[in-house]
Amino acid sequence: LAKTTQPISMDSYEGQEVNITCSHNNIATNDYITWYQQFPSQGPRFIIQGYKTKVTNEVASLFIPADRKSSTLSLPRVSLSDTAVYYCLVGDMVDDKIIFGKGTRLHILP
Amino acid sequence: EADIYQTPRYLVIGTGKKITLECSQTMGHDKMYWYQQDPGMELHLIHYSYGVNSTEKGDLSSESTVSRIRTEHFPLTLESARPSHTSQYLCASSEFKDRDEQYFGPGTRLTVT
Numbered sequence: 001l002a003k004t005t006q007p008i009s010m011d012s013y014e015g016q017e018v019n020i021t022c023s024h025n026n027i028a029t030n031d032y033i034t035w036y037q038q039f040p041s042q043g044p045r046f047i048i049q050g051y052k053t054k055v056t057n058e059v060a061s062l063f064i065p066a067d068r069k070s071s072t073l074s075l076p077r078v079s080l081s082d083t084a085v086y087y088c089l090v091g092d093m094v095d096d097k098i099i100f101g102k103g104t105r106l107h108i109l110p
Numbered sequence: 111e112a113d114i115y116q117t118p119r120y121l122v123i124g125t126g127k128k129i130t131l132e133c134s135q136t137m138g139h140d141k142m143y144w145y146q147q148d149p150g151m152e153l154h155l156i157h158y159s160y161g162v163n164s165t166e167k168g169d170l171s172s173e174s175t176v177s178r179i180r181t182e183h184f185p186l187t188l189e190s191a192r193p194s195h196t197s198q199y200l201c202a203s204s205e206f207k208d209r210d211e212q213y214f215g216p217g218t219r220l221t222v223t
Contacts, residue, residue, distance in 0.1 A: 043214025
């Protein structure tokens with residue numbers, strides 16, 4: 001089961017691009033990388049998922065290097081409403097023991 | 111928005127009472143999950159199910175039990191609530207295929223006095 005390491009907290013300002021990096025040195029061949037966002041008193045919400053290279057959707061981009069031992073979630077031009085906890089998960093999605101970990105608390109300042 | 115519902119949203123109950131937290135989804139998802147999360151802390155998987163009549167324990171040991179008699183319904187029961195059970199309980203569901211995402215309900219905040 002791949003373990004992930006990500007910063008405990010980050011601060012940024014409105015309008016900036018925010019990059020949150022996650023380390024997963026023992027990622028397995030079948031594992032995908034998934035990021036969730038959680039606001040206070042709510043359940044997590046899926047943001048993006050990828051296997052390798054780059055994935056982009058309307059919310060974020062996910063960069064995965066060739067060795068797949070890390071990944072970077074990129075949030076373009078953040079706003080105050082992006083203040084949340086961001087979780088990096090690694091797993092094959094069929095294995096149900098997906099570990100959320102402590103996540104990264106992102107605080108956006110005006 | 112995901113069609114997954116949890117009731118009650120908030121529950122304050124005395125020690126020793128039996129409680130059932132309800133979770134329902136209308137997406138026809140086979141996989142369902144229960145997580146426990148204390149304020150400001152990480153989520154811990156306590157139960158999951160692959161489908162009807164399937165239940166498995168998660169990573170965090172829990173005194174709660176679950177059942178899956180219908181695809182859309184995955185209730186969690188505490189036979190005798192204790193103050194240590196005070197927490198937020200989050201239910202989620204996903205399709206039974208690879209690379210699927212979990213859809214979370216709004217959660218039940220349980221306080222045992």
